[in-house]
Every structure is written in C-alpha cells, then in structure tokens.
Amino acid sequence: MQSQAKPLGDIAGGIAPVPIENRKGVGRRADSLFSVVAALSGSLVLLILAFMVLSTTNTALPIFRAEGISFVTSSDWHPANGDYGILAFIYGTLVTSAIALVIAVPISLGIAIYLVEVAPRWIKGPITYLVDLLAAVPSVVYGLWGVFVLLPLFLQPAAELLSSVLGFIPIFAGPPSGLSYFGAGVVLAVMIVPIISALSREIIQTVPDDDRYAAYALGATRWEMIRGAVLPRGRAGIVGAVMLGLGRALGETIAVALLVGSATTINTSVVRPGYSMAAVIANQFQEASGDHIKALVAVGVVLFAITIIVNIGARLIVWRMAD
C-alpha cells in the first residue's frame, strides 16, 4: 500500500513523498548476530547448571546408594568407619542462617527505611556508600575479624550472658561458647545486612510518591505511611531481598567454618558448637580421600537442593503476596 503512495505534496505543504526503503549494510546483520549471541549466552547458563547437577550427583551416587535416606536423617559422621550421616550439618546450616536472618532482617529494613524515608539528604549519600562498601568485603575478612575481634569482644561475653540469663530454655543452655551456632549466625548477620538493606533500599525507593501522598492525605503519620503504603508496595521485593540474603547465609563457607565450632553432633543449644554443610566441606576436603570425598560432594548436592527448595519456597511466598 505504501509503495503506491499518493502524492501528498499539496496537503503536506509541498513536500514530496519519500518511498520506504529497507536499510542496507551492517545494521541489520548486527541485529540478527546479536540475537544469536544473546540466545547462546542464555542457554549457556542452563548448560552449566545441568552439567553441575549431573556431575556432582554422579560422583555422590555411591554414597547416596550406600547410605540411603539415612544420609540426611542420621547425624553419625564418622568417615573412618564409613558412617556418613549429615543431619547435624543440615541442622547447623539452617540454624545459623535462621539466627542470621532474625538479627539481620530488622536491622536491614531499619537501615533501608531510614535512608529512604527519614535521613536528611546530606547523610543519605555517605551511609549508602558505606553500606554498599560492606557488601564488597570478602567473606574471609569477616571470618577473621569475627574470630580475632568479635569473638573476645562480643561473641563470647554475649553467649555467656545469654546462657546465664536464658539458660533455663534448652536452646540457650550452657556451657556457652562464642564458637557456636550463635557466633556464626551473628557474623553471618553482619555479612548479609549490606545485601538485604541495599536491595530493600532500592525497592523502597521505587515506591511511587503517589502512594505516600495517599497515606499522608488520610492523616497518616510517617510510621503509618511507611507501614500502610510503602511496605505493602515493596513487600514482594523485600521478601526477595531477604531471600538473597538467606541464600548467601546458607552457602557461606569460610566465615562459618571459622566460627561455628566444628562439632559434628547436633546441639540443641545455639550457644554450643556445631557445624554447617558448607563449613564441613571446606574443612575436611583437604584431608579426605575415597568415599569421604564422595560424601563431601554429596553434602554439596544436598546443600544445592536445599538452596533450591528455599528459593522456590520464597518465590511461592512472593507470588502469594502479589495476589
């Protein structure tokens, strides 16, 4: 139709019509080349993931066969005797991560809300920058700092205080140690605060001012506005931020290995030593051989599975909230 363009000259003020011509040259070719490259990059992720899952599961298969379900339901870990039960490590991973979340989520949300809703402008920039900087500190530094500074200065006294005040509750029973689920959880919390607060801050920043005005116009105080307008709008995103923090806590290796106390049994008290899945892999891999190595790879497979389950669970929560 366009090719039979009528002379519009009169109407358009004397401008001659220009026929539509396809573009020639590199522009179009680059377009299709780009889409091929992008598709390859995208599928590469899937390939790597599949390769990881298959190769690790394959290595670990003899252990899974030999131990059966007791691999994850028993806490007997005696590589010398060929006993591989990792329940204590699963327990430790979950408990340290839970402690980290309990401490880190309120602090992170507090930081994020303060930076977006409360802080004067001149203070926002520096604090935002410092929080982002904390996220970039390597985890081994956190671990060493935890052992040499935080342990004598805070973790040990705090563990003693907890068990002396709340010791009648089994989860705080003594004898207390700073090298414990609690100690590892605290350092994990410090490590994930920057992640959760930085992401939550960005989420909260995207809440439209219209929402804030709507709440204010109904006579909301600032806190009521935040609770009624900002947090509901940002809820799904904030849950996502928390889940990314949890993902890091679940997989964190060095800092936990240094602080968790390396006890291969389950301790119900959080101020007693324990172990985590990532930490046991890191600590024992050097000396391990034979089935022991396969068992450690199997620990990795289970850790991977748990991480995926947690993430799927989080995604479901986010979806349900979005309704």
Added chain:
Amino acid sequence: MNPSSTSSTREREETGLPMVPEAAEPVEEHKTSTSAVFTIRDLSVYYGGNIALKDVSLDIRPREITAIIGPSGCGKSTFIRCLNRMNDLIPGATVTGEVLYHGQNIYAPDVDPVAVRRRIGMVFQRPNPFPKSVYDNIAFGPRINGFKGNLDELVENSLRAAALWEEVKDKLKKSALNLSGGQQQRLCIARAIAVEPDVILMDEPASALDPIATVRIEDLMQELKKQYAIIIVTHNMQQAARVSERTAFLYTEVDEETSNRWGILVEHGETGLIFTRPKDKRTEDYVSGRFG
C-alpha cells in the same frame, strides 16, 4: 465560627454517612451564611526561597463546589496542597499567611499537620489506591484514626457514597489494582470519605480518565456536594463550568528582570459570572480560549 473538630465529628456521626440525601440548600442562600469552611488570607508559598504563589485570599463555602482554574504552572496544585498542609512534605516549601479552617488557623504553630489531614480529604490526579484489597483501602484511614464502630458498615457506606458499591461488592477482598482507572479514582474518593472529612480537595481528579469515567466522577461530585465542600483543580474549563458553583482564576505573573514566575489569584466569583462576564481582561482571555 464553627468550633473544634471534635464537635463536627460528632455531628457527622449523628447524621450518618453521605447516602442520606440531605436537601442541599440553594446556592443563593449561602450568601448570607458566614460559616465558611476555609477562610484564606494572604496565602503565599515559597519553594526554597522562590515565591510560587502570592497573596491569595479566598473563602470556601460549605456544600459547594469551587473550581480552581488557570494555565499550567500558575500554582493551582500548590494552592490546593496548602489547604491540607501537603506542601509540608515538600522539602524547602514555606507557607505564609492564614488558612482558617472553620476559624482555626491550620498553620498555627501548635497545629499538627497530621490532624489537619484527618479532617480534610484529598483525591489526586492519578488514581493511587494502595496495593491492598478494596476493603483494606477504604479501611486504612479509619483504622489509623482509631475508628471503633462497625467497619464493614463504614466501608459499605463509603463505597455507596462514591457510587462504587454495586460494582465492587463481590470483590471487596480482591486487589484494588484490578479495578479500572475510573473505578480506582472513585475508590480513592470513597477512601477519602471514609475518614469523615467535611472538605474534599480534588487535584485534577479526572485528567487521567476517559470521558465516560470523567462524567461519572462529575455526577458523583454533584451527589457529594450535598454533604461536603469540594475544591477541584481543573485544566478543563468546560468541566469547571459544568460542575462548580464558584470559580477562582489563577494566573502566572512574570518578573521581567529575574524571569521568576509565580501564581496570583486574578478573580473569583460565581462560575456563571466568571465565564460570561469576567471582570478582568486576563480571565476573559483565558475563559474564551485565547491562551492557556
């Protein structure tokens, strides 16, 4: 002078919510009435030291619709945001002059802006329901204001008053964001009504809506004015002429040397007169479509 806000709350509780069609008094009778909802004297607004609105004096009467018209940038929104102290939220904004709400200066040092906004409702240009259910949107205001009565009833009455009940009564628990734009805006009106104000400020409430939704909002305003004073900012002169009893025309003045611009109130009066026999040449030019 109408006394404190508590007694007017009580009056409202006794009369019940808006569906009770109290006979609206004819406009003419208001001329003898002295009970202005707002008495605005020498109101000026500055943003970071630059004047944005200069020396506006105006009375707002109960149970009437007052339209604020004028070209873009003349300070219409700035003006209406003074009436419930929303300008306090803008960093660097300062307000001088007096805004008497039933005789009480809402800019007096001991007045809490939060308390002001609980008495004066506002509807915004873009519909801005919370990402919550229809029910929770309406209930938000009453809840934060410590409402003790039957919340279900209040929600229903507010939705009925906003002519939305029939459309949403089966989806009160569904997200308000699923409603159409026009429904969302009526929801926002219902939400404002639910805190039982006696004034509703509307900042271009229909400018983001299609013509049919606009008509519904305008019809709704005619119902609401039986109970509330309504102040509407509008770009649309036909809308002002259709809906309002009184019209105020704001205009931008420019300082030739500094090229600073600010809004002034050129004239105000009965809508019919403003549109047919304006006193000021600038009003005449504007309403006859010569600029703006």
